[in-house]
Amino acid sequence: MNHPAAVMSRRAFVATGLLVASAAVGQIGCSHTSQAANIPDESGTLAQLSWADIAAAAQAIAACGSRQEALEAARLYGLIDDAGRLDPSGSKNISLSDERIAPTQIIGVYADTATAGGSVGLTFAITEALDQRGINTDHVNTGGWEQSALRAWLANEGLALLPDEVATSIIAVDKLTNNTGAAGDSSAVTVTSDRLWVPSLIELYGAADWFEGDQAWCNDIVNAEGHQYQRFSDGGITASSSLSSEGILKATYKGKPCEWWTRTPRPSDNVYFAGVYRDGTANAIGYLGGYSAGAIACFCL
Numbered sequence: 001m002n003h004p005a006a007v008m009s010r011r012a013f014v015a016t017g018l019l020v021a022s023a024a025v026g027q028i029g030c031s032h033t034s035q036a037a038n039i040p041d042e043s044g045t046l047a048q049l050s051w052a053d054i055a056a057a058a059q060a061i062a063a064c065g066s067r068q069e070a071l072e073a074a075r076l077y078g079l080i081d082d083a084g085r086l087d088p089s090g091s092k093n094i095s096l097s098d099e100r101i102a103p104t105q106i107i108g109v110y111a112d113t114a115t116a117g118g119s120v121g122l123t124f125a126i127t128e129a130l131d132q133r134g135i136n137t138d139h140v141n142t143g144g145w146e147q148s149a150l151r152a153w154l155a156n157e158g159l160a161l162l163p164d165e166v167a168t169s170i171i172a173v174d175k176l177t178n179n180t181g182a183a184g185d186s187s188a189v190t191v192t193s194d195r196l197w198v199p200s201l202i203e204l205y206g207a208a209d210w211f212e213g214d215q216a217w218c219n220d221i222v223n224a225e226g227h228q229y230q231r232f233s234d235g236g237i238t239a240s241s242s243l244s245s246e247g248i249l250k251a252t253y254k255g256k257p258c259e260w261w262t263r264t265p266r267p268s269d270n271v272y273f274a275g276v277y278r279d280g281t282a283n284a285i286g287y288l289g290g291y292s293a294g295a296i297a298c299f300c301l
Contacts, residue, residue, distance in 0.1 A: 040103045040128075044090015045078040054092070055169040058121030058301035061110060070110035070121070079106060079122075085234045091127070096161045100254070102128035107231035112173040112300050115193040120171050120300040123229065125199075129253035129260055129294030130158050135273050136289035141265035144179035146192050148289075150261065154196040154297055170195045171300045176225050177263050182270040185217075189224040196297045200225035201264040201274045201284060204232055204249060208239030210284040211268070218267040222274075222284075225264055239282060249280030253294045259287070260294035 046054065057077045064070040074080045079089040089106045096102055108123035135141075135150040145151055159167055172193045177200060180188035201210070206228035211218040228237075235248040251260045257278045265286075266272040272286030275293055287293055 039101050040091070040093055042090065042092055042103075044088050046090050046092035046104075046106070049092070051092075051163075051165040051169065054122070055301050058169075061121030062114075062119055064110065067110045067119075070119070074109045074122075080109065086231055087234070094126070094163055094166055096130070097163075098161060100128065102126050102130075105231065107229040107298065109230060111227075111229060114300070115172040115174055120173055123173075123298060123300050125231070126297045126299070127251070129251055129258055130154070130161055130297050131295050132253045132258055132292050133295065134290040134292055135261050135263075135287075139271050139288040139290045141181040141273050141286075141289050142270050144181050144188075144265050145175070145177040145197075145263035146179035146190070148263070150198065150295060151192070151194070151263075154198075154295065155194070158196050158295065158297060166299075169301050173300045175263070176200070178221050178225065178265050178267060181265045181267075183221055183265075183267040186221050186224045188221060188267070196299055198261050198263050198295055199229070199298060201262045201282065202226055203229050204262065204276070205237055205239045205282050206233065210239065210274075210282075215268050221267045222264055239284075247280055249276055250278065251276065251280075251294050251296055258294040259283070260296050261287070 061070050061073045064073055071080060071084060075082065080086055081088050086106055091103045091105045093101050093103055104124045104126050106122050107125045110119050110121065111123050112120050114120050131153070133150065133153070135148050137149050172195050174191045175194050175197050176189050176191060178188045179190045179192065202223050203226045207223040209216070209219050210222055232248060237248060251258050259278055260276050262274045262276065264274040266274060271288055273289060275283045275287045277283050
């Protein structure tokens with residue numbers, strides 16, 4: 001493993017002081033916009049770097065031998081502060097092929113596993129919905145995320161929206177999801193390999209007892225779909241927290257507030273996927289599979 005300090009010394013942008021930490025934090029789909037050009041503001045360390053620089057930093061972080069070492073490398077790159085929070089990383093825009101400008105932000109460091117093996121350095125969320133559509137064409141969750149129409153769309157049309165400087169650096173990672181739909185236990189949670197995906201309920205809100213009474217058994221399934229990303233734990237997001245002060249989980253599509261999808265099917269039936277309301281609170285009961293909601297896509301470098 002390259003020692004972070006050695007990697008950093010080779011980076012010209014460190015020597016020239018481009019990695020200046022900022023306390024500004026982007027919001028999911030809710031960045032303030034420049035009145036002059038209606039372009040979301042960029043902030044923090046990411047705003048000072050090219051995507052080639054960011055990919056190089058991600059590769060160096062991924063080369064670390066442990067999460068602790070990876071977090072130290074991320075700190076040296078100016079992506080987290082001394083307390084280990086992601087606040088300094090800020091946000092960076094990408095130009096989509098449909099001429100929209102979409103902010104991105106880091107939601108995790110050393111948090112995902114590459115399909116080819118090993119940890120990846122950085123996980124991002126595109127904080128503007130790539131589209132507003134059903135997760136399936138009909139009101140079903142059968143086949144879960146793996147067989148969903150939204151997954152197929154993100155792998156093709158969704159990926160094609162991204163600029164080449166980002167798309168060519170994206171690493172396929174393993175994602176855990178209930179890929180049955182209506183399910184009896186956590187054996188329904190299996191792995192898919194994805195370059196773009198929407199988060200699971202636990203990746204946003206952490207583990208929780210979403211279901212009670214005769215449906216409490218569903219919690220074991222829903223809580224097996226990964227772990228909460230650091231961006232959201234930093235922001236104080238939990239199932240019972242309502243909203244963080246920053247409104248981290250609010251989203252827009254083409255400038256208008258929208259509900260958005262998670263990839264989590266409700267295990268007790270074959271029609272609903274959990275989602276996120278316009279105010280950022282969880283809809284664990286879910287939307288019908290054919291309902292039109294936003295696709296907040298994540299990716300890894």
